[in-house]
Amino acid sequence: MTAYILRRVLYAIPILIGVNLITFLLFFVVNSPDDMARMHLGQKRVTTEAIQAWKAEHGYDRPLLYNEEAPGLGRVTDTIFFQKSVKLFAFQFGASDDGRDIGYDISQRMWPSLAIAVPVLLVGLAFNISYALFIVFFRATYVDIGSVVLLVAMLSISGLFYIIGGQFILSKVFHLVPISGYDQGLDAWKFLILPVIVGVIGGIGSGTRWYRTLFLEEIAKDYVRTARAKGLSERFVLFRHVLRNALIPILTGVVVVLPLLFMGSLITESFFGIPGLGSYTIDAINNQDFAIVRSMVFLGAVLYILGLILTDISYTVVDPRVRLQ
Amino acid sequence: MVWWLLGLLALALTGCGEGTWNHPYPSADATSNTYYSSFSERPKHLDPARSYSANEYAFLAQIYEPPLQYHFLLRPYQLVPLAAAEVPRPAYFDASGAPLPDDVSPQAIDRSDYVIRIQPGIRFQPHPAFARDEAGDYRYHALGPADLDGINQLSDFDQVGTRELTAEDYVYQIRRLAAPWLHSPISGVMRRHIRGFGELADALSDLQSADELARIQALRAASLQGVEVLDRYSFKITVEGKYPQFSYWLAMPFFAPLPWEADVFYAQPGMTERNIVLDWYPVGTGPHMLSENNPNLRMILERNPNFHGERYPTRGMPQDAESGILADAGKPIPFIDRAIYSLEKENIPRWNKFLQGYYDSSGISSDAFDQAVQIDAQGEAILTDDMREKGIELLTAVQPSIFYMGFNMLDPVVGGDSQRARLLRRAISIAMDYEEFISIFANGRGLVAQGPIPPGIFGHREGEAGINPFVYEWRNGRPVRRSLDEARTLMEQAGYPGGMDRETGRALSINYEAVATGPDDRARLNWIRKQFAKLGIELVIRSTDYNRFQEKIRNGTGQVFMWGWNADYPDPENFLFLLYGPNGKVEHQGENASNYANPEFDRLFDAMKFMEDGPQRQAILDRMVEIARTDAPWLWGFFPKAFSLHHQWLHNAHPNEMANNTLKYRRLDPGRRAELRKEWNVPILWPIWALGGLILLLVIPALWMVRRRERSTAL
Secondary structure, three states: OHHHHHHHHHHHHHHHHHHHHHHHHHHHHHHHHHHHHHHHHHOOOOOHHHHHHHHHHOOOOOOOOOOOOOOOOHHHHHHHHHHHHHHHOOOOOEOOOOEEEEEHHHHHHHHHHHHHHHHHHHHHHHHHHHHHHHHHHOOOOHHHHHHHHHHHHHHHHHHHHHHHHHHHHHHOOOOOOOOOOOOOOOHHHHHHHHHHHHHHHHHHHHHHHHHHHHHHHOOHHHHHHHHHOOOHHHHHHHHHHHHHHOOOHHHHHOOOOHHHHHOOOHHHHHHHOOOOHHHHHHHHHOOOOOHHHHHHHHHHHHHHHHHHHHHHHHHHHHHHOOOOO | OOHHHHHHHHHHHHHHHOOOOOOOOOOOHHHEEEEEEEEOOOOOOOOOOOOOOOHHHHHHHOOOOOOOOEEOOOOOOEEEEOOEOOOOOOOOOOOOOOOEEEOHHHHOOOOEEEEEEOOOOEOOEEEHHHOOOOOEEEEOOOOHHHHHOOOHHHHHHHEEOOOOOOHEEEHHHHHHOOOOOHHHOHHHEEEEEEEEHHHHHHHHHHHHOOOOHHHHHHHHHHHOOOOOEOOOOOEEEEEOOOOOOHHHHHHOOHHOOOOOOHHHHOOOOHHHOOOOOOOOOOOOOEEEEEEEEEOEEEEEEOOOOOOOOHHHHOOOOOOHHHOOOOOOOEEEEEEOOOEEEEEEOOOOHHHHHHHOOOOOEEOOOOHHHHEEEEEEEOOOEEEOHHHHHHOEEEEEEEEEEEEEEEEEEOOOOOOOHHHHHHHHHHHHHHHOHHHHHHHHOOOEEEEEEEEEOOOOOOOOOOOOHHHOOOOEEEEEEEEOOOOOOHHHHHHHHHHHHHHEOOOOOOEEEEEEEEEEEEOOHHHHHHHHHHHHHHHOEEEEEEEEEEEHHHHHHHHHOOEEEEEEOOOOOOOOHHHHHHHHHHEEEEEHHOOEEEOOOOOOHHHHHHHHHOOOOOOOHHHHHHHHHHHHHHHOOOEEEEHHHHHHHHOEEEOOOOOOOOOOOOOHEEEOOHHHHHHHHHHHHHOOHHHHHHHHHHHHHHHHHHHHHHHHHOOOHOO
């Protein structure tokens, strides 16, 4: 397995270089270093000299990808792309374009993101699996049909609707929870109730439908028929056999997103005033802060690759027949 | 899962004070003298040398004290002392250094000296940069890596200190404006005006790559010819020639004092890595100080215990006595102990929290406008019944800003000073119905502009004398937009009958440069297209992002565009310079985005900018506005109106569009606020029990069905 993991890690390097290059190209197609300087220096009374000075100070006065004037290897290394990218591979995110340490900000802002994402994932997982098993228990009945209609309706509704609807009903009309905000430490809990409820409800439609499909596929297999023939109760069959055998696809969906929980949610964090990494990224895009954008995209790519590797490893845990080679 | 959620809600019940569950603040603060507000965007800079945005000034102006400020109540806007003992009057000198009288011709003036005396006894806020050890040395000025272990924010330093404000602190800050590494946005302007500023900036540019402490030492040792410390409490600024607007700059945070100790403290190795920088933790002498800066969550201003004291103004406008705004006259300020600004990016939660009483004041977004404001029979904006019932107060004020539609005067079709192009621009000016624009797209929050100078700024004229005769006529005591027929006639005279170019036989097509980012923009752009279509002009919308838009304007490749300007100071020069030829965007990289150049206008501008307000200046301004109206480089657009709402427990929230340091005048009634919050936010519990009942109704039959199915026999 070690060799397999090592190989996957090595595969990750060209992927990360590619991700970095694409991010770089996309960013600089839209924003030139001059635009970035203007954004940071403000809109009024900005002089050409100030723009040049800002670019020089932040290392944006080099050519983007290829430096014709530099000798030898410098043609590649003395460029914005190389200078800004190479340290990322050592996880040195450096300073944002306005001078703040990105690594520190990430370490501070990942916790609020996790504070929402983890409960939403766990509660959502528990509810969706339970509900899916319930539907499967009553498959091909009105319970099944009615549930599917409900789930399709729920997954057709925009996530924004759940957020605004949740804020309106629970906070504005019933005055049960704060409409938005956040606090440090344990004081954060009362601000998490609404986003967690909204997150869980918003995920029921797609989540339950997905698990229902998995369970229905399993339930048609021979081992289930055998279990029933042995006289096992349907409940026992579902929870002990079907659920266990459906774990691989469930794990595929869950483990892969685990590392990405750090990255937060753009819309949820924005509407609920949660100072997580989702809002950090969106602010950086709006402020044309390339240093943060590239760091967050890089981090997202690393975490995604990590998630895929973890998924592969978890296969071996839940299914001894799987061997990583 | 549902029970889990209900459990969480029940937990909320036990944890919420004040009898309210949706309270976003600690219950212990319910009756504290704390002002609650919000911000939507993180301030980029809190270093007074760098900051130049309204959202940054909302904080900086409460913390730093430049020499002057704007009077809170008097209009037109008036400069009064803040840290200074009095408003300085410039002394004029000729090239030989001989003093000149005040009424001398501006051309004879070689330099103007501003001697600024500051009040003695002003002290800086408590800050670790001033802390000293037993030997009298600075406690935190020689920190090593080990000293910074466990230090992540300013409050992690145990000891703080203070010292008296001196003239040297102001002089040091002016030198900082010249430091190239600080990128002060007004460095270019000051280079033209403060004697020796450019030389200092050039000399300091050699230090671009030096380490931070070396730069600061150099800055402390540097001499700036035009800025001189006279004694402990006074300093002199020498301005090239005559520049009366310089006094206004002295009311901006750029000229606030900065103690060198703070610069040295923040420049130490390891501080930047910990994000402990001046741009994040300001050090001022003002009524409040920034005690928590977490702009991803909230920013907190607290009363500065070292504040030197100030009193609420005793003078106001005649109507102010009746309105009650002078009720606190002569009382010591600030009234508020603490101000908490929470990050609120979205309008919906911000608005609802205001309605719940958790913010003391609010602006009005377009979404909430109809809920808050209605227009009465006289066309005045009044509050809706719901707002009145809550005791909310509406305050409106015309902002010293302008949103205009500009023609690129370098363009061969819409630009230039040919009569043909001029008539075309005038025709479009008539066709573009800005009254409708304001009504549809600004909820009526604007005043149609008749020229470039907004109300409240010297030079603005009201009534018939103030209308733009090329677009309006005065009928029944009010301006009425000229008819479309007149516009079409102008088009015909310009050689575009029915929108067809007589020379080419083709329909006239004009490109409109637009920054369009959302679906709302489409309606606006369609509306603009229809205005041009009234004259048969085909308007081609060239939507792009703001970067490309600015690039087009800089390169002069656009034809028509919409832009705006927010005044730095309340002087007509700060608006008319937007039309000054030597300020053209393409040729001179200035702020004249239309690249308008009229020799007579420029000549009058050169004369007007040196003059004191008075009849002679008014006459010149009238002529300049007349020239601009004749040439019509802009559709004058509109002056936006600020609408703000305040709860009944907040007093002295008087709008002042030039002053940013108005927090100190505000007064709260926290007891009343706590009462009303409780009344407005009684938790409604029946939905929880109803939901619980519903769940039981669903679960019990489901369980029964499960059992029944399991016990049933196969067929």
